[in-house]
Amino acid sequence: MRNNMILTFANLLVGNKIDTQTIIHSLTLICDNFLFDCGLLYENDPQNSLSLKENYNPCCMRVRKSILVEEISAEICSQLKTAPFIYVDETECSTTNFALHHYFYAKSVIILPLLDEDSSICGLIVLLNAREKKRICNLELENLSAILNMLSRYVSIRLYQNKLAFARKSLEGILDNTGIDIYVNDFYTHDILYVNKSMAAPYGGISSFEGKKCWEVLFPGTTGQCEFCPQKELIDEHNNPTKIYSWNYQRYFDGAWFRVFSAAFRWVDGRLAHVVSSADITENKRNEEIIKNMANYDPLTKLPNRRLLVVDCEKRINLAVENEKGYVLFFDIDGFKSINDTLGHDAGDEFLVNLGEFFNSISILKDCIYRNGGDEFVAIINGSIEESGLITLLNFIFERFKKPWNLKTGNIICNTSIGIACYPEDGVTAEDLLYKADQAMYQIKKAGGGGICFGRDINRKTNLNSEEG
Incomplete structure (x- = not known):
């Protein structure tokens, strides 16, 4: 019988793919030849329990669908990890045997553990018998041990494949949920x-x-x-x-x-x-743009602020070719304080917004007008315009200031003082040019406002205004 059974199992298992039908066929042969009523195969699952995967149970015995690993006592676990298999019947009265009989609802129990590389229990082959029968002799146990070991090696391949698949799935789960x-x-x-x-x-x-x-x-x-x-x-x-x-x-x-x-x-x-x-x-990029906008643009007029003014002015200076000219125009509103005092700060803000829109609507000033702060605006103009054309532009601006500005709370009329610095004669850095334009503007303010002054004319004893050019 030993050689025939081992040969039968060898033919059944060796070289065949790991499938349910082969395992059920194996359990059937074992139960029929060794007179067991039921054969069960449990495998571990992600919930750390052993689930019933395949079974041969023609007598419809009561069986457990799953076994929690923590339910297995330390004593039984120790035996499972060290002995080839555990075999007990009701004639033995040890605590372990009683526990196994009670747990599996059987008179005779054989358990073969399936262990992984860490000697952890990852599966069980269980044979149960509910009938009265004599204890299996040593020769039968030797035959059964050889056959069960063949089946365990066969099933262990599937366990290893499942473990790899689970590891891959877990890794993919991590990779799919890391953001x-x-x-x-x-x-x-x-x-x-x-x-x-x-x-x-x-x-x-x-x-x-x-x-x-x-x-x-x-x-x-x-x-x-x-x-x-x-x-x-x-x-x-x-x-x-x-x-x-x-x-x-x-x-x-x-x-x-x-x-x-x-x-x-x-x-x-x-x-x-x-x-x-x-x-x-x-x-992050959107937040960076918001921060950049807050750092470089005036929140009221939406015009670029002094910080960007200095940066852009330096860029233009660095890109200037030999003998190229450029102009920095410094605008200050005459009488702006009275607008705030008489009509309120909301009216003053409305006027500044309108003024920024007006400057930006002039083609030569579009995208090169800046709010320096308060009621001061600055424009950067490259040397493509002649000085005579620059005067024409400024006279156009003065004409607009002769007309009223319509605000929600009333109409206002005011004027502007304009200082002009010329590159490179008034400076070769942004700060030098801005300083010179500011000084020129201040001289117009001292003279009564409503005019222009070039950097070269600072401290001249002349009546500087928009009509002089």
Whole structure:
């Protein structure tokens, strides 16, 4: 019997795929040949319990559908991990035997543990008998032990495969819920090797990446490697991975911003691969723009403020070619305090907004007019305008100031004093030019306001006004 049974099991298990029908067939052969009423196979699940996977139970015995690992006593666990298997029947009266009979509702119980590499119990093969029968002799136990060991090795392959699948699923769960988009491609062919769900979602899902090169999915219509691909930054002269490379990228179809990290590493088959991970920083970018706007723009008039004025002026100076001229115009409103005093600060703010809109509506001043603070505005004009044209522009502005400004609380009439600094004769830095224009404006204010003064005319004993040019 021993040789026939072992041969039968060898033919049944060796070389066959791990499937339920084979396991049930195995349990049937064991029960029929060794006169057991029921054969059960339990395997561990993610809830740390042993669930009934396959069974042979023609007598419809009462059986447990699951076994909590913590329900197994320390004494029984110790025996399961050290003995080939546990065999007890009701003729033995030890505490362990009584517990097993009671637990499995049987007169005879055989338990073979399935252990993982850490000697943790990951499954059980259980044979039960509810009938009166003599105890199995030693020879039968030897035969049964050999057969159960064959079955345990067979099932252990599935347990290992399930463990790998569970580990992979857990890892994918982590990668899909980190808030990071990830994809991996072959370093040289650019074929997609892996993509997580969050990365794939905006492009039609994971199936859209399968069998594709990265640029075919991310940039439809392109026919080769992206110009900005940082691969050359990721390996040394020996083609070995070096460091992580990062940059910011804006997605073309929705404008979303991402912080991207690229690295080279060895894939599971040994090939060199390129992993690209990215985090959505759209909100950060939006906040940066808000902060930048707050730092560089006047909240009332929405015009650029003095900080941006200095920066832009320096840029223009640095870009100036030889013999190129430029002008800084400094505007100060005459009598602005009386507007606040008579009509209120809301009216003063309304006037400043209207004034900013007026300056910005003049084509030559558009996008180069700044609010310096209070009732002061500054304009930067390059040398494309002659001085005579500049005077014409300023006379146009003075004509507007002769007319009333219509506000919600009433109409006002006021004037403006304008100081002008010329680059490079009045200064070669932004601060020098602004200082000279401010000084020129102040001289007009001292003379009564409503006029212009060039930097070169400061301290002249003349009546400076808009009619003189």
